[in-house]
Amino acid sequence: MPDTLDVTSHSFTDCHALARALAERIAGRLRNAVTERGHALLAVSGGSTPKHFFEALSRQTLDWSKVQVTLVDERWVPESNERSNAAMVKAMLLQHEASQAQFVPLYSDAPTPEAGLAAVRARVASLELPFDAVILGMGNDGHTASFFPEGDRLPEALDLNNTARVLPMRAAGAGEPRITFTLSALLDTRALYLHIEGEAKRQLLADARLALGEAANFPVRSVLTQQRVPVAVYWCP
Numbered sequence: 001m002p003d004t005l006d007v008t009s010h011s012f013t014d015c016h017a018l019a020r021a022l023a024e025r026i027a028g029r030l031r032n033a034v035t036e037r038g039h040a041l042l043a044v045s046g047g048s049t050p051k052h053f054f055e056a057l058s059r060q061t062l063d064w065s066k067v068q069v070t071l072v073d074e075r076w077v078p079e080s081n082e083r084s085n086a087a088m089v090k091a092m093l094l095q096h097e098a099s100q101a102q103f104v105p106l107y108s109d110a111p112t113p114e115a116g117l118a119a120v121r122a123r124v125a126s127l128e129l130p131f132d133a134v135i136l137g138m139g140n141d142g143h144t145a146s147f148f149p150e151g152d153r154l155p156e157a158l159d160l161n162n163t164a165r166v167l168p169m170r171a172a173g174a175g176e177p178r179i180t181f182t183l184s185a186l187l188d189t190r191a192l193y194l195h196i197e198g199e200a201k202r203q204l205l206a207d208a209r210l211a212l213g214e215a216a217n218f219p220v221r222s223v224l225t226q227q228r229v230p231v232a233v234y235w236c237p
């Protein structure tokens with residue numbers, strides 16, 4: 001086990017160059033997984049950042065019928081809601097070549113994530129971990145997946161000894177109740193990426209790495225300081 005952080009940085013001049021490079025990297029991993037194991041498992045983030053990347057990935061040629069795609073976290077809203085991460089994944093990623101991929105959602109139509117937890121747990125229990133790739137994003141408040149500052153179940157979600165794959169999460173800054181893969185589940189991956197865009201997030205991540213000021217307590221630090229899997233940071237202005 002390494003005793004230093006294993007974080008590599010990949011910087012691009014613009015979001016389209018980043019999207020192309022990350023899409024090629026992920027597609028390569030998915031192709032290898034299909035060749036070597038007959039199937040592939042990918043976990044992606046929601047929010048606004050991944051849209052160009054999803055569009056680029058959706059056009060990559062590979063046997064998408066052997067690929068399962070899930071989300072690292074979800075807002076507890078139906079797909080008809082514009083805040084639904086699933087709706088964004090379906091609109092931007094599960095198109096073109098990738099339309100044959102199997103999507104595994106984290107939302108059920110129960111009224112709350114707590115009420116829907118058993119159903120979602122049963123669904124994600126069928127996923128054959130490790131993931132082939134996990135792509136995290138990061139909010140301006142230093143959250144990643146739905147690991148929000150002041151999240152009601154944040155300690156449980158970040159506990160590397162927690163064997164639960166998913167947990168509900170509620171936080172003042174979250175907008176709506178959430179469901180999220182736990183950190184230990186997300187680190188059960190062959191490759192881990194953190195995709196961020198913009199100068200503010202670059203600075204925030206740098207501060208989080210150095211444990212400076214408020215950023216010292218940001219949840220994304222738990223990804224940067226863990227020693228289970230190297231992190232590749234993809235950034236553009």
Ligand SMILES: O=C1O[C@H](COP(=O)(O)O)[C@@H](O)[C@H](O)[C@H]1O
Nearest residue numbers: 045046047048049073137138139
């Ligand atoms: O709410 C969420 O936000 C983060 C970051 O989103 P962005 O819009 O700033 O890119 C995202 O990674 C997460 O999956 C999502 O649920």
